[in-house]
Structures are given as C-alpha cells and as structure tokens.
Amino acid sequence: MDAFTLSLWVVRLLFVLLLYLFLALVGRSLWRDLRGAAATVGRPLGRLVVVGSTEGGPATGTSFVLDAVNSIGRDVNNSVVVEDTFASAEHALLTFRGRSWYLEDRGSTNGTFLNGERIEGLVPLGYGDEIQVGRVRLRLDRAPGE
Amino acid sequence: MRAVPGIHPRWRRRELSLLLAAAGGLFLGWVSLASTQAGRLTAGDPTLLIVYLALLFGVHGAFVLAGRRTDQVLLPTVGVLGGLSLLLMARLPQGLASQSFGSLELGLAPLQLLWLGLAVVLLGGLGIAVRNDYWLRYYKYSWAAAGIGLLLLVFFLGEEVNGQRLSLRLGPISGQPSELLKVILVVFLAGYLADNRALIAGSSTRLGPLRLPPLPYLLPMLAMWGLALSIVVVQKDLGAALLFFSVFLAVLYIATSRASLVVLGVLLFLVGAAALYQLFPHVRDRVDIWLDPFAQAQDRGFQIVRALYAFGRGGVLGTGLGAGLPQVGGSLAIPAIHTDFVFAALAEELGMAGALAILALYLVLAQRGLRIAVLAADDFRSLLAAGLTTVIVIQAAIIMAGNLKLVPLTGITLPFISYGGSSLLANAIIVGFLIALSDQGVEPLEAPRPGRRERLAAGARSVSDRIERVVS
Numbered sequence: 016m017d018a019f020t021l022s023l024w025v026v027r028l029l030f031v032l033l034l035y036l037f038l039a040l041v042g043r044s045l046w047r048d049l050r051g052a053a054a055t056v057g058r059p060l061g062r063l064v065v066v067g068s069t070e071g072g073p074a075t076g077t078s079f080v081l082d083a084v085n086s087i088g089r090d091v092n093n094s095v096v097v098e099d100t101f102a103s104a105e106h107a108l109l110t111f112r113g114r115s116w117y118l119e120d121r122g123s124t125n126g127t128f129l130n131g132e133r134i135e136g137l138v139p140l141g142y143g144d145e146i147q148v149g150r151v152r153l154r155l156d157r158a159p160g161e
Numbered sequence: 162m163r164a165v166p167g168i169h170p171r172w173r174r175r176e177l178s179l180l181l182a183a184a185g186g187l188f189l190g191w192v193s194l195a196s197t198q199a200g201r202l203t204a205g206d207p208t209l210l211i212v213y214l215a216l217l218f219g220v221h222g223a224f225v226l227a228g229r230r231t232d233q234v235l236l237p238t239v240g241v242l243g244g245l246s247l248l249l250m251a252r253l254p255q256g257l258a259s260q261s262f263g264s265l266e267l268g269l270a271p272l273q274l275l276w277l278g279l280a281v282v283l284l285g286g287l288g289i290a291v292r293n294d295y296w297l298r299y300y301k302y303s304w305a306a307a308g309i310g311l312l313l314l315v316f317f318l319g320e321e322v323n324g325q326r327l328s329l330r331l332g333p334i335s336g337q338p339s340e341l342l343k344v345i346l347v348v349f350l351a352g353y354l355a356d357n358r359a360l361i362a363g364s365s366t367r368l369g370p371l372r373l374p375p376l377p378y379l380l381p382m383l384a385m386w387g388l389a390l391s392i393v394v395v396q397k398d399l400g401a402a403l404l405f406f407s408v409f410l411a412v413l414y415i416a417t418s419r420a421s422l423v424v425l426g427v428l429l430f431l432v433g434a435a436a437l438y439q440l441f442p443h444v445r446d447r448v449d450i451w452l453d454p455f456a457q458a459q460d461r462g463f464q465i466v467r468a469l470y471a472f473g474r475g476g477v478l479g480t481g482l483g484a485g486l487p488q489v490g491g492s493l494a495i496p497a498i499h500t501d502f503v504f505a506a507l508a509e510e511l512g513m514a515g516a517l518a519i520l521a522l523y524l525v526l527a528q529r530g531l532r533i534a535v536l537a538a539d540d541f542r543s544l545l546a547a548g549l550t551t552v553i554v555i556q557a558a559i560i561m562a563g564n565l566k567l568v569p570l571t572g573i574t575l576p577f578i579s580y581g582g583s584s585l586l587a588n589a590i591i592v593g594f595l596i597a598l599s600d601q602g603v604e605p606l607e608a609p610r611p612g613r614r615e616r617l618a619a620g621a622r623s624v625s626d627r628i629e630r631v632v633s
Contacts, residue, residue, distance in 0.1 A: 022202055026193045027481040031511060033186030034518040037241060041525050044175050044234055048532070060633050131619065 049148040060111045061142065063095055067152035072099040080158070085109040087148050088121070095153075101125050102149030109146070109155075116140050116155060125149060171228040176221055179237035184214050190482060194252055197361035197483035202227075209274050213247055216278050220285035227289045232533065232599035238525050239284065239592055242577035245519070249506060250274075250499065250580060252483050257499050258580060269499065269580065276582040277517035280589035286594025292600075298541050301352030308345035309339045312388075316395050339392070339401040340574075340587035343556075344594075346405060349550035352505075353381060354416035355541035363522045385409045386429050390437070397443050400559060400571030406430060409554050412548040416540075451569035455633065466562050467495050472516075479512025499580040501572050504564045519578075520561070527554045533599040546598045548589045 020056050027049035028113065030060040049089050055069070063079040079085075086093040103123035119137045128147035130132045140146075146153045187210060215239045224231065255268030267275070270300040297304070301384060315338050318330060328337050334470065389406040416453050435446045446461060454462030454469070474480060485506065495502045508516040523599040525606025530550025553576045559577075563570035574584040 019196075019201060023193070023196050023481065026189060026196060026202075028478065030186060030189045030193050030482070031478065031514045031518070033182065033189055034241070034515065035235070036181065037182045037186055038518060038521050038525070040179055041234055041238065044179070045525075045528060 063153045066154045069150045072151040083111045099149035169228040177235035183241045194482040229303040230601040247580040276585045280585040284589040284593040288596030291597035305349040337583040351414045352542035356406045358416045400573030411551040447569045471505045471509040475509040475512045485509040523557045548628045
C-alpha cells in the first residue's frame with residue numbers, strides 16, 4: 016500500500032469521524048438543553064426584595080419568592096402581602112410570561128409605580144426595577160443561586 | 162456591541178461551534194473527493210464549497226445581528242445535509258442536469274449550489290423576518306384554496322415525465338408544486354385543528370367499536386383522503402400521496418391524542434391501497450418490483466437491484482467519496498441517482514457509518530422540531546411545528562426505506578440532499594418557519610439604572626411641583 020492510498024484512507028476516515036464529531040457536538044447541545052429544562056423546573060423565577068417600607072409593612076430587606084403569577088396587595092390572600100394603609104386590598108399583579116416580567120395595576124386607589132412613574136395598563140419590567148405599592152418599595156431581583 | 166441603534170447582537174456560540182465543525186468536516190470530504198479523482202493528495206478547486214460555507218456563515222451572522230433567541234442547532238444540521246448534497250453533486254456526472262443562463266452553462270453541481278444558496282438565504286430570511294403567525298392562521302382557508310388551485314393547475318397543465326404528472330413549467334424554470342403543497346397542507350391542518358380540536362376530540366358518532374368525532378368534522382378528513390387518492394390517480398405520484406396522508410394522520414393524532422382516528426385512517430389507507438392495487442397498473446408495478454426486484458432485474462426492477470448492490474458494495478466504511486460506481490460502461494447504473502437514489506449513492510461511498518450519520522441528522526431535525534412544538538406558546542404554533550417536522554422526517558423515512566427495499570419505492574426527494582430546486586426551497590421554508598417558531602424573544606434587558614443627571618432632574622421637578630402647590 017503506497018503512501019497516497021494510505022493518506023487517502025486517513026482522509027476518508029477522518030471525514031466520517033468529523034461527521035460523528037458534529038453529531039456528538041449536537042448531542043452535547045441537546046443534553047444541555049435537557050439539563051437546563053430539568054434545572055428550571057421548581058426553581059423560583061425571581062424574588063421581590065423590600066427596599067423601603069413604613070412601620071406597618073414588611074421590614075426592609077424581607078424578600079418574597081416569586082411564582083409565575085404574583086398578586087400584590089393588603090389582603091392576606093395575596094402572594095405578596097403589603098401591610099400599608101396606602102395600599103389597596105388587591106393592588107397589583109406581577110406576572111412572568113414567556114421570558115419576561117409584566118406588571119399591571121388592579122385598579123388600586125393610589126396607583127402602582129414602576130421606577131417612580133405611575134403605570135397604566137400592562138408594562139414590562141426587568142431585574143433591578145423598582146415597584147412601589149402604597150409607600151412600600153420593592154425591587155425585582157433574580158432568584159438566589161443563579 | 163451597540164454601534165448601530167436598534168440592533169442588539171446576541172452571540173450564538175453553539176451555532177458557531179457546530180458550523181465550524183461542519184465546515185471542517187465538509188472541507189475534509191472535499192479533499193477526499195478531489196484526491197480520489199485526481200490520484201494525488203489535493204484540495205482540487207473548492208470554490209463551490211467555499212461559496213456554500215460562506216453563505217452558511219453569512220446567515221449565522223444575520224441571526225447574530227437579529228439578536229433573537231432562536232434555535233441554534235437547525236441551521237448547522239441543515240448545513241451538513243446540504244454540504245453532503247453538494248459533495249455528491251460535484252462527484253456525479255455533471256451532465257445530469259444543465260441550465261444555461263445566456264452564455265453561462267451550468268452543470269449539476271453549480272446548479273445545486275445555486276438552489277442551495279437560495280434555500281439557505283430563504284431559510285435565514287424566514288427565520289428572522291417571520292415574527293407573527295397571524296397571516297398563516299387567519300387565512301387558512303385561503304391557503305387551502307390556493308393549494309387545491311395549485312393541484313388543479315398541475316392536473317391540467319402539468320408535464321408528464323416518466324409517467325408521472327408532477328412538474329409545472331414556467332418559461333425556463335420548471336417546478337414541482339406538490340413540494341409547496343405539503344407546506345400549505347400543514348398550515349391549513351394546523352389552523353383547522355387548532356380551532357376545532359375540542360370538537361373533534363369529543364366523540365359523538367359511533368361506528369362499531371370506534372368512537373368518532375361528529376360527522377361534520379369528519380368531512381375535511383375524508384376530503385383529505387380523497388385528495389391523497391386523487392393525487393395517486395391523476396398525478397401517479399405515490400410518494401406525495403403517502404406523505405400527505407401520513408402527515409395528516411400524524412397531525413390529527415397530535416391534535417386529538419385519539420388512537421381511534423389513527424386506526425380509522427390506517428384502515429382507510431389499506432382500503433384505498435388495495436383498491437388502487439387492483440385498479441391501476443402503475444401501482445401494481447411498484448408493489449411487484451418491491452416484492453421481488455430480482456424477478457425483472459434487467460428490466461423494471463433494475464434500479465432497486467443496483468441500489469441494493471450499491472449498499473452492499475459500500476460495506477461498513479464505504480468505498481470513499483468518488484470511488485463508487487455510479488457509472489458502468491459510460492451509462493448510469495441508477496438513472497435517478499441524483500434525485501430518488503441519493504441515499505444509495507451516499508451509502509455506497511460513505512458506507513453504513515455515513516448512512517447512519519445521515520439518519521442521525523434527520524433524527525436531530527425531528528428532536529429539534531418536536532421540542533419547538535412542545536415549547537410553543539399556543540395550539541396553532543405547536544401543531545404547525547409538529548406538522549412541519551413530520552413532513553421532513555416522514556419524507557426522509559419514506560425515500561430511504563424505499564431505497565433499501567423496505568417499502569415500495571416512491572419517487573420523492575430526500576430533503577436537503579436530493580437535486581432539485583422545488584424540494585430544496587420547500588424544505589427551506591419548513592426549517593425557516595421552525596426557526597421562527599422557536600423564537601423566544603429578545604433577551605430580557607436589565608433595566609437601565611437612572612443616571613445621576615436623571616435623578617437630579619427628577620429631584621428638581623418634584624421640588625418645583627411642591628413649590629407650585631404651596632404657591633397656589
């Protein structure tokens with residue numbers, strides 16, 4: 016077997032090997048997707064940290080773990096209870112839709128504020144944004160352990 | 162990163178690394194082919210491959226600039242399939258297809274490159290540009306009407322090639338509308354079933370042991386069955402009919418998760434198949450050849466016989482690119498080697514190892530497509546993604562099994578590998594839609610922190626507000 020035939024076979028085998036390398040890379044990518052999907056299940060989507068509060072409301076530094084749908088208000092049935100006389104019973108709704116967070120006011124008396132602006136309708140928000148309900152200010156943060 | 166306002170690039174490292182691996186592999190394949198043909202170690206003239214790879218990377222760059230979070234595996238997978246196609250077409254006799262543009266005469270490989278290029282650009286364009294599905298969902302009956310119109314056009318104006326009435330000629334370009342029809346079919350089915358799935362899944366008609374949907378909702382399904390049969394009768398296109406009907410059943414099952422409908426569909430299929438076998442000689446021919454191709458090995462069964470020999474010659478590792486035997490004594494061993502029998506040709510030169518890799522690539526397409534369907538936001542998108550995936554996968558399965566004599570051979574193309582513009586463009590539309598459907602939006606942006614200047618301005622405003630209130 017001369018050198019050319021030998022090297023040709025090496026090239027041919029390398030070609031097939033590279034096809035399989037490609038498939039292995041794809042496989043690794045699929046595996047990561049599956050692992051990523053498994054990791055997101057059960058992990059909280061984010062949290063609300065109290066950054067400013069009055070005497071009655073939740074203490075500054077308290078954090079609420081968030082689900083996909085979070086109701087904010089004074090009523091004890093809300094997932095985030097804000098004990099403040101300026102907050103309505105059913106004050107605002109914070110939802111995670113697809114890939115981003117949205118805030119809407121539920122017809123509260125004193126309004127809901129996002130970064131100091133009173134919101135109207137459904138507004139998108141990101142991590143680090145500040146929500147104000149009554150006199151209590153809450154910051155949207157990533158879930159711990161990310 | 163923010164050089165141009167409005168453009169937020171998002172790196173796609175997975176796609177890039179997969180594309181680099183694909184490019185390396187395809188280049189090695191080109192070296193292997195050129196060396197075999199030249200008799201010494203050489204890369205030959207890799208212009209065609211380089212143009213193709215440049216287009217792939219160009220689409221990757223466009224995806225990066227678009228900044229959407231879309232699937233990163235589909236483009237490289239399609240890229241590898243298309244690259245294999247280009248290698249095979251460069252290897253086959255160039256006279257198999259030719260088209261002249263003015264004084265420029267293009268052979269098989271440059272023509273395939275032209276179609277591949279258009280397909281890749283179309284795929285990228287759809288993946289970026291399609292942002293909503295309203296125009297598909299809302300006009301589903303119009304799409305269905307357009308599809309039937311297309312079919313009628315072929316029935317009356319189509320050209321008959323090899324006893325099959327498939328292609329429509331428009332000036333110098335001829336196309337096969339049934340390729341486009343399969344996309345339209347899935348769009349209509351997804352729209353129809355997304356609207357009516359509750360009614361179809363809730364049963365009210367009984368037929369013996371089968372519980373069926375209410376009669377009015379059975380009608381479109383019977384119409385589908387009739388459509389498939391009429392394609393067989395008028396177009397003599399068994400492959401398209403089989404494809405349409407199995408895609409229809411798959412989407413129906415995904416929408417309703419009712420096995421009884423599938424049983425009914427298979428029964429209808431068997432009845433139809435038996436009737437067609439009795440009535441039409443071309444159907445009987447196909448089945449007889451499939452049952453025993455060696456009985457007429459020199460005559461009607463010779464394509465299958467030679468494909469089987471090709472598989473055998475390939476063995477485990479193959480003869481190597483360019484070292485197979487598609488030509489015997491100056492004539493083609495398998496006449497349709499660049500369309501129906503590409504799988505046999507590739508299996509001969511790449512062996513079982515290569516054939517399994519090709520199978521795995523289609524499985525990757527299936528996994529990605531069904532994953533997109535599972536993650537889709539609503540019924541319509543979910544059904545659309547699942548249906549489009551089924552089209553590609555079932556089509557590949559039917560023709561590969563036909564090559565291997567597992568099922569009767571039907572003349573359809575192997576997606577992304579067979580020569581032919583209509584097939585490449587239709588499949589590019591499918592993958593383009595899949596990429597668009599996988600869009601998970603742009604990255605949720607970190608909220609910009611108010612800068613010092615904004616804070617000062619806000620403070621000044623509130624102070625002036627208060628002063629005004631006090632004054633008034």
